[in-house]
Amino acid sequence: xxxxxxxxxxxxxxxxxxxxxxxxxxxxxxxALDSYGQWDGKTPQQILDSYVLTKERKxxxxxxxxxxxxxxxxxxxxxxxxxxxxxxxxxxMAVPFVQLTHExxxxxxxxxxxxxxxxxxxxxxxxxxxxxxxxxxxxxxKYLGVALEIIGKYPEVAGL
Amino acid sequence: xxxxxxxxxxxxxxxxxxxxxxxxxxxxxxxALDSYGQWDGKTPQQILDSYVLTKERKxxxxxxxxxxxxxxxxxxxxxxxxxxxxxxxxxxMAVPFVQLTHExxxxxxxxxxxxxxxxxxxxxxxxxxxxxxxxxxxxxxKYLGVALEIIGKYPEVAGL
Numbered sequence: 001x002x003x004x005x006x007x008x009x010x011x012x013x014x015x016x017x018x019x020x021x022x023x024x025x026x027x028x029x030x031x032a033l034d035s036y037g038q039w040d041g042k043t044p045q046q047i048l049d050s051y052v053l054t055k056e057r058k059x060x061x062x063x064x065x066x067x068x069x070x071x072x073x074x075x076x077x078x079x080x081x082x083x084x085x086x087x088x089x090x091x092x093m094a095v096p097f098v099q100l101t102h103e104x105x106x107x108x109x110x111x112x113x114x115x116x117x118x119x120x121x122x123x124x125x126x127x128x129x130x131x132x133x134x135x136x137x138x139x140x141x142k143y144l145g146v147a148l149e150i151i152g153k154y155p156e157v158a159g160l
Numbered sequence: 161x162x163x164x165x166x167x168x169x170x171x172x173x174x175x176x177x178x179x180x181x182x183x184x185x186x187x188x189x190x191x192a193l194d195s196y197g198q199w200d201g202k203t204p205q206q207i208l209d210s211y212v213l214t215k216e217r218k219x220x221x222x223x224x225x226x227x228x229x230x231x232x233x234x235x236x237x238x239x240x241x242x243x244x245x246x247x248x249x250x251x252x253m254a255v256p257f258v259q260l261t262h263e264x265x266x267x268x269x270x271x272x273x274x275x276x277x278x279x280x281x282x283x284x285x286x287x288x289x290x291x292x293x294x295x296x297x298x299x300x301x302k303y304l305g306v307a308l309e310i311i312g313k314y315p316e317v318a319g320l
Contacts, residue, residue, distance in 0.1 A: 114276040154274075
């Protein structure tokens with residue numbers, strides 16, 4: 001990854017997005033799943049840059065074969081972070097599931113009690129990424145909002 | 161597998177258990193996940209015998225490392241078959257998820273609409289099996305019963 005590419009993640013460390021719960025959690029989750037130590041000693045920008053895929057970057061990624069471990073870790077970190085935010089908001093345990101079949105297809109679920117609060121089909125996992133950190137946060141916030149809405153509607157099932 | 165071991169699966173083909181919905185579905189699911197063609201041309205008894213683990217057989221299985229593809233296929237087939245039976249009973253789509261972490265631990269879920277109708281922790285997946293076909297069916301029936309009960313209690317969530 002070159003220096004020019006690295007500037008994509010976010011403008012500066014002063015960007016207030018780095019203080020948001022979601023981005024803080026994304027960093028924590030990404031480090032937690034870093035089995036190979038690839039993020040040791042790296043800055044938040046460098047780590048989160050791996051989630052930023054502009055159209056140009058996407059075009060460079062081949063979608064042949066099964067996604068590698070690093071891609072899978074990114075997909076898991078994103079959904080883990082959403083699950084943590086759900087937990088913080090509703091004080092109930094939220095459990096994420098990511099099931100990838102071959103060729104980059106799959107499904108991600110988040111379960112609270114007996115309630116499925118997020119359920120999405122994953123496609124093109126090889127190219128899992130977002131145009132910017134801010135777009136990533138917007139998408140996470142959207143899933144969080146939908147999850148809290150369904151929990152509010154069926155609190156009994158979420159509490160099972 | 162020797163001839164003596166094969167007699168474990170069920171006494172004879174005439175055993176009425178082979179006509180039950182669950183066992184018929186188990187055969188179908190096991191064949192569906194047979195990527196290597198290991199069950200081609202095999203009898204129902206030979207195929208289902210792979211699910212029968214007496215205490216002696218269990219003792220012979222090492223629990224080191226990750227479970228192999230054949231074990232994972234058995235775990236999936238079992239939960240797929242339960243999901244199909246749930247669908248038949250409630251006429252709603254039931255989606256099974258099996259998520260295995262390393263070393264043979266994991267979790268199996270079945271989801272109907274936004275309702276989690278089965279949720280179990282898997283341990284010792286290397287030794288996934290049942291004392292007899294009849295015990296396997298009893299366990300599946302138990303999960304089916306619990307699933308239908310919760311669907312009956314929260315039909316709105318199951319219908320989402």
